[in-house]
Amino acid sequence: MEQCPMSRLIIISNRVQPPTGEGGGNQGGLAVALSAALRESSGIWFGWSGETVDEFTGKIDFQRNFGVTTATIDLEPQDLDEYYNGYANRTLWPLFHYRIDLAEFESGFAEGYERVNQRFADTLEPLIEGDDLVWVHDYHLFPLGARLREKGIRNRIGFFLHIPWPPYRLLLSLPNHRELVETLLAYDVVGFQTRDALECFHDYVRNELGGTIDGNRVTVGDHSVTAIACPIGIDADNFVEASQSAAARYAHYRMRQSTNGRDMIIGVDRLDYSKGLEERFLGYERYLSSNAGQHGEVFLLQIAPPSRGDVQSYQEIRSSLDALSGRINGAFADVEWVPIRYVNRGYPRDKLAGIYRAAKVGLVTPLRDGMNLVAKEYVAAQDPEDPGVLILSRFAGAAEQLTDALLINPHSPEDICDAIAQALAMPLEERQARWRACMDNVMSQDVVWWRKRFTDALEGAAAAAAA
Ligand code: ADQ
Numbered sequence: 001m002e003q004c005p006m007s008r009l010i011i012i013s014n015r016v017q018p019p020t021g022e023g024g025g026n027q028g029g030l031a032v033a034l035s036a037a038l039r040e041s042s043g044i045w046f047g048w049s050g051e052t053v054d055e056f057t058g059k060i061d062f063q064r065n066f067g068v069t070t071a072t073i074d075l076e077p078q079d080l081d082e083y084y085n086g087y088a089n090r091t092l093w094p095l096f097h098y099r100i101d102l103a104e105f106e107s108g109f110a111e112g113y114e115r116v117n118q119r120f121a122d123t124l125e126p127l128i129e130g131d132d133l134v135w136v137h138d139y140h141l142f143p144l145g146a147r148l149r150e151k152g153i154r155n156r157i158g159f160f161l162h163i164p165w166p167p168y169r170l171l172l173s174l175p176n177h178r179e180l181v182e183t184l185l186a187y188d189v190v191g192f193q194t195r196d197a198l199e200c201f202h203d204y205v206r207n208e209l210g211g212t213i214d215g216n217r218v219t220v221g222d223h224s225v226t227a228i229a230c231p232i233g234i235d236a237d238n239f240v241e242a243s244q245s246a247a248a249r250y251a252h253y254r255m256r257q258s259t260n261g262r263d264m265i266i267g268v269d270r271l272d273y274s275k276g277l278e279e280r281f282l283g284y285e286r287y288l289s290s291n292a293g294q295h296g297e298v299f300l301l302q303i304a305p306p307s308r309g310d311v312q313s314y315q316e317i318r319s320s321l322d323a324l325s326g327r328i329n330g331a332f333a334d335v336e337w338v339p340i341r342y343v344n345r346g347y348p349r350d351k352l353a354g355i356y357r358a359a360k361v362g363l364v365t366p367l368r369d370g371m372n373l374v375a376k377e378y379v380a381a382q383d384p385e386d387p388g389v390l391i392l393s394r395f396a397g398a399a400e401q402l403t404d405a406l407l408i409n410p411h412s413p414e415d416i417c418d419a420i421a422q423a424l425a426m427p428l429e430e431r432q433a434r435w436r437a438c439m440d441n442v443m444s445q446d447v448v449w450w451r452k453r454f455t456d457a458l459e460g461a462a463a464a465a466a467a
Pocket of ligand 1 (some may be wrong): 346374
């Protein structure tokens, strides 16, 4: 049993995912890990309920599920438009994923974002006590720490960014970028997924804020913050277990039956333009064009549940993928074989684990990704005796850790095509060696390791400040 954190933990994220069962049920790995930490420290998970009301009241709905207390507030429809669909997902998300062409800069969005962060701070403040550790998550809530400080909160407050941090010059295109970045100085610890993201943050601090970097300490004027790379992992033991569950074995068996001896390539992603799905389909199309002998021998199963459907760029990527998969299937399919099975829905974790295990190749090709947990799940689900091959974009955060995957440039259809050919022909010994190296990392730097690394830094930073 890992040691309990001494202080009560308060976690804040845009949405709250309460546990659905003792073992986590179908909760994602992140929610399972955070729930475990909250349970051990009798903490609280605070965030938006997902519901809207005509007028914001600040009323907090407390619930307790499987030992975890959640506290949620309802927002107004205008908040949803400006803060969530607006600034978070139409301004920050595209810009932080290097898609300045898709980023929309509306002053109304920025105002709504500030308003909601203020609302979070106002409603959260009375819940914070004594030496609670406060841990804020992701790009929806950059300013929350600063707003809490303004209200006199002196507790240790940390921030973890799940998405990439953009290069310095790219960030300059965000109106009020300086104001946004400066709010990070209110935290005791700021965590990034990768060294690359951390270095981009350092560049901004040096060039734009005139700050200095000394090891983990970033100093601007009389403010100092600990900034670390702290890559998130999956709940690896739990996922390995899930991949051997009855549901997974059944899914695996059904999948093998339906593949008819064909090799399966798997892709699993939220339907998002950052995931490189169009480029993936084009890379696979190139593979089909240049490997006629493989027609009927291989297929791509792409699982992509729609997300953020209120945002236009998400509607566009969806119709573009519909067209592209239709075109490729129309060009290559015959009466007994369809090259792409394209599925727009989610699956329970157990079943997903069984499907991963049945796939010879895991194709994970985001154009940019903070980490990408699918890559790690694919590795964890493999049969050690006969593992599949992970093809991974060098622009996913996971590429810093899974260096024995086949690393590719997701913008290049040729790279994807060559990697598929290499993966399908890879001898067993090489597959095992590459998988073992990836698996060692997935197991040792799992989600509990990540959580502990972050909360230890948060406790340590406070000790340093007090010394
Ligand atoms: P996401 O962009 O959502 O997360 P990712 O890390 O791949 O991306 O996590 C997706 C999760 O959803 C995985 O656990 C996956 O199994 C699950 N999922 C996807 N499709 C599914 C389906 N059809 N059915 C069931 N489950 C499905 C953001 C950042 C990432 C970062 C994570 C965590 O964008 O870079 O890794 O947060 O920090």
